[in-house]
Amino acid sequence: xxxxxxxxxxxxxxxxxxxxxxxxxxxxxxxxxxxxxxxxxxxxxxxxxxxxxxxxxxxxxxxxxxxxxxxxxxxxxxxxxxxxxxxxxxxxxxxxxxxxxxxxxxxxxxxxxxxxxxxxxxxxxxxxxxxxxxxxxxxxxxxxxxxxxxxxxxxxxxxxxxxxxxxxxxxxxxxxxxxxxxxxxxxxxxxxxxxxxxxx
Numbered sequence: 275x276x277x278x279x280x281x282x283x284x285x286x287x288x289x290x291x292x293x294x295x296x297x298x299x300x301x302x303x304x305x306x307x308x309x310x311x312x313x314x315x316x317x318x319x320x321x322x323x324x325x326x327x328x329x330x331x332x333x334x335x336x337x338x339x340x341x342x343x344x345x346x347x348x349x350x351x352x353x354x355x356x357x358x359x360x361x362x363x364x365x366x367x368x369x370x371x372x373x374x375x376x377x378x379x380x381x382x383x384x385x386x387x388x389x390x391x392x393x394x395x396x397x398x399x400x401x402x403x404x405x406x407x408x409x410x411x412x413x414x415x416x417x418x419x420x421x422x423x424x425x426x427x428x429x430x431x432x433x434x435x436x437x438x439x440x441x442x443x444x445x446x447x448x449x450x451x452x453x454x455x456x457x458x459x460x461x462x463x464x465x466x467x468x469x470x471x472x473x474x
Contacts, residue, residue: 292318294364295383316410318365329471330397333424334371336466337393341374348459352376352390359383360392362414368407371395374457390457391418397473400425408432412440417456422448424470431455 293301298315307313312323326334334356341354355373361383362368372395376388392411394403403421411419412435419432419440427448433455434441446452449468454460 292365293320294318295361295367298367299383312369314359314369315365315367316406323369324399327397329424329473330395333397333422333467333470334395337395337422337462337464338372340462340464340466341372341393341460344460344462345374347461350457350460352457355384360386360389362386362410366410366414368410386414386416389416391420391454392416393420393422395422395424397424404430409439411435413437418454420452422467424448429464 293315295315298320301307302313307320313320314323315321338354338356345352345354352374353376355375355378357369357371358373358375359367359369360373367383370392372393373384373389374391374393375384376390378384378388394407396403400421400423404423408419408421412432415435417433417435419435421430421432423430426445428445429448429452430443430445431452432440432443442455446464448464450464452462452464454462
C-alpha cells in the first residue's frame with residue numbers, strides 16, 4: 275500500500291507586490307485612480323499627491339520663472355517643465371514640481387535619462403521629499419536634486435548620486451542666488467520666494 279504522507283502546515287507568509295510602471299500607467303489610463311486625484315508611483319507604491327494651496331503654487335510658479343530665466347541667460351538647450359511625470363524603471367514614476375530636462379521629443383512620461391535636475395517644493399512634505407524621494411532620485415542617478423523647504427526657508431541642494439543616496443548636500447537660504455552644482459553657469463535668483471503668502 276502507498277504510505278500516506280503527513281500534511282505539513284506551511285507558515286503563513288505575507289507577500290507584498292510592487293507595481294511596475296507599466297501596471298501603474300495601465301491602471302491610471304483605466305481611470306482606477308480617478309477618485310484619488312493626482313497620484314505618483316514611488317518604489318512600487320501609489321501615493322496620492324497633496325492638494326496645492328496658494329503658498330505652494332506661488333513658490334513653484336516663481337521658481338519656474340527664475341529657473342527659466344537662468345537657463346536663457348546661459349543659452350542652455352535644457353527646458354524646465356512643471357509637474358511632468360518621470361519614468362524611472364521599474365518601480366518609480368514620480369511627478370516632481372519642476373524638472374529641468376532635455377527638450378522632450380515625444381509624449382508620455384519623461385525618461386529619467388534626459389533629466390538634469392529635479393525640484394520639489396515642500397510646505398508640508400519635507401520628511402518625504404528629503405528622505406524617500408531623495409533616495410529614489412539618487413538611485414536613478416538624477417545628477418542634482420533641490421528641495422525648497424518653505425518651513426525652514428532654505429533650498430537643500432543634493433548632488434553626487436549613488437545607490438546609497440546623494441553623496442553631497444548643502445543648504446542655501448531662500449533669497450540668495452542658488453548655483454547649480456551640475457549645470458554649468460546656471461544661477462537661479464530666489465528673491466521672489468521671500469514674499470510668499472502667509473500660511474492659513
